[in-house]
Structure formats: structure tokens, C-alpha cells
Amino acid sequence: MGTVVEAANKGANGSIPQKNPTVVFVLGGPGSGKGTQCANIVQHFGYTHLSAGDLLRAEIKSGSENGTMIQNMIKEGKIVPSEVTIKLLQRAIEENGNDKFLIDGFPRNEENRAAFENVTGIEPAFVLFFDCPEEEMERRLLSRNQGREDDNIETIRKRFKVFLESSLPVINYYDAKAKVRKIDAARPVEEVFETVKAIFAPKNEKAD
Ligand SMILES: Nc1ncnc2c1ncn2[C@@H]1O[C@H](COP(=O)(O)OP(=O)(O)OP(=O)(O)O)[C@@H](O)[C@H]1O
Ligand SMILES: Nc1ccn([C@@H]2O[C@H](COP(=O)(O)O)[C@@H](O)[C@H]2O)c(=O)n1
Numbered sequence: 125m126g127t128v129v130e131a132a133n134k135g136a137n138g139s140i141p142q143k144n145p146t147v148v149f150v151l152g153g154p155g156s157g158k159g160t161q162c163a164n165i166v167q168h169f170g171y172t173h174l175s176a177g178d179l180l181r182a183e184i185k186s187g188s189e190n191g192t193m194i195q196n197m198i199k200e201g202k203i204v205p206s207e208v209t210i211k212l213l214q215r216a217i218e219e220n221g222n223d224k225f226l227i228d229g230f231p232r233n234e235e236n237r238a239a240f241e242n243v244t245g246i247e248p249a250f251v252l253f254f255d256c257p258e259e260e261m262e263r264r265l266l267s268r269n270q271g272r273e274d275d276n277i278e279t280i281r282k283r284f285k286v287f288l289e290s291s292l293p294v295i296n297y298y299d300a301k302a303k304v305r306k307i308d309a310a311r312p313v314e315e316v317f318e319t320v321k322a323i324f325a326p327k328n329e330k331a332d
């Protein structure tokens with residue numbers, strides 16, 4: 125039997141997280157500007173940015189036994205099984221000294237959402253939702269030029285479909301819990317960030 129505090133800190137599967145970090149999920153369609161805005165939030169508010177997509181791409185490069193499976197899923201715009209992505213996120217959180225994280229591009233479907241909650245016991249403080257029309261996201265992705273294997277029109281269309289069918293329901297789930305902060309992401313980067321700032325500021329801003 126553990127103490128009351130230990131019991132309160134236990135995840136649903138009985139694991140005891142090393143710490144109880146503040147987590148903000150950052151969601152939105154492919155190319156809505158999640159990574160761009162996360163970089164700004166890191167600078168201004170001291171969060172650590174964890175992109176699920178970046179962690180999966182790093183796993184491919186590392187030569188992991190899951191590398192080929194992950195690469196094939198990403199090329200098809202499909203969602204990698206939760207256990208793989210959650211392990212990567214958990215490791216990144218545990219290895220980091222910070223206590224506040226932006227988790228970008230996760231949870232991408234109901235399976236991601238429920239598994240993360242069960243395994244880590246972490247509930248997001250809130251969810252940023254970058255809302256952007258498909259035509260604008262398509263324009264941005266086709267001119268991103270970062271050499272991503274999924275930034276081609278065929279895969280982009282598949283990613284849009286997955287977003288509508290699997291990711292939007294997760295946003296609706298959190299909306300029903302009043303946790304979604306919806307942002308018009310079709311505007312220029314600086315204007316979008318003004319809205320983002322108003323959500324995090326003033327009490328969290330780093331003193332210069
Ligand atoms: N508000 C904006 N206006 C115009 N271009 C933008 C805006 N925000 C981001 N971009 C550009 O659009 C492209 C996609 O942005 P970003 O990589 O931040 O999107 P993302 O949501 O992380 O996409 P993905 O889901 O594919 O990882 C980048 O080239 C970025 O410079
Ligand atoms: N929770 C996630 C996040 C991402 N993926 C896969 O990675 C691709 C790229 O993700 P970005 O956020 O960097 O756009 C995505 O299309 C998925 O194939 C995932 O499986 N699960």
C-alpha cells in the first residue's frame with residue numbers, strides 16, 4: 125500500500141510517473157502551423173516541444189527495429205500504433221528536466237488519446253487547436269521544402285482524410301470537456317502568435 129499522494133500520482137495502470145508535468149496538446153491539420161507556433165511558445169514561455177512526428181522520424185533514422193514499419197505508415201499518412209509513439213513520448217518526457225511540455229501532433233486518434241491517459245495518467249492542461257482551411261494547408265505543405273517523404277500531393281490528401289476521420293473526434297472529445305483553445309491559423313505567423321500569447325500570457329511569460 126502506498127501513501128495517499130502516491131496513489132493520487134499513479135497512472136491508471138498503476139505506474140508511478142517520475143513527476144507530474146504540465147502537458148499541452150497541440151493539434152491541427154497537416155501544415156496548420158503547429159511546429160512553427162511551438163517554436164515561438166518555447167522561446168516565450170519556456171516549454172519543451174515534443175513533436176510526435178519528429179520523434180517517429182528520429183526513430184526511423186536510429187535504425188530501430190520499428191523503423192521500416194514507421195516509415196511505411198508515414199508514407200501512407202497512417203497513424204502508427206500508440207504503444208510505439210507513447211514509448212517515445214514517455215522517454216522524451218522522462219529524459220527531460222523540464223516540467224512543462226507541448227506535445228505536438230498527438231493524440232492523433234482515439235487510441236492514442238486513451239492509451240496515453242492509461243499509460244501515463246497525464247491529462248492535458250488544455251489543447252491548442254490550429255484551425256486552418258485545407259487549401260491553405262495544402263499550399264503550405266507543397267512549399268515547405270524540408271524533404272519530408274509525406275509532403276507530396278498524394279500523401280497530403282491521405283493525411284487530410286485521416287485528420288478529418290480520426291483526429292477531429294479527439295478535438296471534439298476535449299472540446300466537450302472545455303479544454304480546447306481554438307485558434308484561427310490561416311493568418312500570418314505573427315498574428316497567429318498574438319492569439320497564442322494571449323492564451324499562455326501573462327502569468328507564464330519568462331522574465332527577460
Ligand atoms: N501562419 C502561417 N502562414 C504562412 N505559412 C505558415 C504559417 N505557419 C506556418 N507556415 C509555414 O507552413 C509550413 C508548415 O508549417 P508547420 O511545419 O509549422 O506545420 P505543422 O502543423 O507542424 O505541419 P505537420 O503536421 O505537417 O508537421 C512551413 O513551411 C511553415 O513555415
Ligand atoms: N501521433 C502521431 C503523430 C504522427 N504520426 C505519423 O507521423 C506523420 C507525420 O506527423 P507530423 O505531425 O509531423 O505531421 C503522420 O502523418 C503519421 O503518419 C503518427 O503516426 N502518430
Ligand SMILES: [Mg+2]
Nearest residue numbers: 158159175177
Ligand atoms: Mg509539424
